[in-house]
Amino acid sequence: CSRLHNRPTFSETITIPNMYVNPAMVPGPDGKPLELSERDLRHHFEDFFEEVYEEMEKFGPVEELNVCDNLSEHLVGNVYVKFRDEEEALAARDNVNGRFFAGRPLTCEFSPVTDFREARCR
Amino acid sequence: PSRSESPPRQRKRQWDIGPNGEITEPLRGAALPPPGGPMPAAGGAPGGVGV
Numbered sequence: 001c002s003r004l005h006n007r008p009t010f011s012e013t014i015t016i017p018n019m020y021v022n023p024a025m026v027p028g029p030d031g032k033p034l035e036l037s038e039r040d041l042r043h044h045f046e047d048f049f050e051e052v053y054e055e056m057e058k059f060g061p062v063e064e065l066n067v068c069d070n071l072s073e074h075l076v077g078n079v080y081v082k083f084r085d086e087e088e089a090l091a092a093r094d095n096v097n098g099r100f101f102a103g104r105p106l107t108c109e110f111s112p113v114t115d116f117r118e119a120r121c122r
Numbered sequence: 123p124s125r126s127e128s129p130p131r132q133r134k135r136q137w138d139i140g141p142n143g144e145i146t147e148p149l150r151g152a153a154l155p156p157p158g159g160p161m162p163a164a165g166g167a168p169g170g171v172g173v
Contacts, residue, residue, distance in 0.1 A: 047133045053125055100146045102136040 011110035012063075012080040014093045019101060020067050020077035045047055056081050059095065060088030066116055078113055 021045055028034045036044075049067065051085050058082045068078040083089045089110065096108040140146040 005148050043131060047131070048136075051133065051136055100138055103139055103141045103143065 002051050006112045008110050008112050010086045010090070012084065012086050012089050013080055013094070013111040014089050014108055015111040015113075016037060016079040016081075016096060016106055016108050018077045019079040019104075020045075021102070021104075022069070022077070028072070032065075034052060052081075056083075056092055059092040062082055066114060080116070082114070082116075095107060096113060 001095045019025040023036055024033055024041055053065055064082040093108045096106055098107050138146045
């Protein structure tokens with residue numbers, strides 16, 4: 001991947017980069033990753049997913065919500081939200097930009113991805 | 123036999139939680155005038171029609 005991703009001026013899909021932090025990747029006080037059960041990890045992700053979904057729904061029906069689990073630094077934890085149209089995506093992007101989530105500042109931009117089955121980071 | 127339902131998990135809200143656990147105001151509203159406040163003064167004279 002060249003990391004020179006296309007950033008469209010408008011899109012029905014927004015990206016919130018590095019939003020999801022997998023707790024299994026967070027080092028504990030001893031520097032080693034925390035040991036969490038599969039159930040805890042699933043609950044953590046489900047809570048995250050629901051909270052993002054509920055917030056995004058305020059801007060319009062969410063057609064797709066994807067969270068990237070790719071280990072590549074520029075993709076890990078990226079959240080992609082596809083709305084019905086560009087106006088809803090624009091409202092969501094403007095709302096999310098500059099907000100905090102779980103202690104971390106968020107940025108948000110449009111994504112060129114419209115069909116996640118075809119999405120590739122080349 | 124019927125399984126007992128586990129109580130619903132308490133989800134802690136994470137939106138608008140700042141680095142120190144404080145509730146933050148979305149920054150996007152910082153530059154906007156308060157609701158019902160006076161309209162900002164107009165800027166300079168409108169420019170001409172571009173060609």
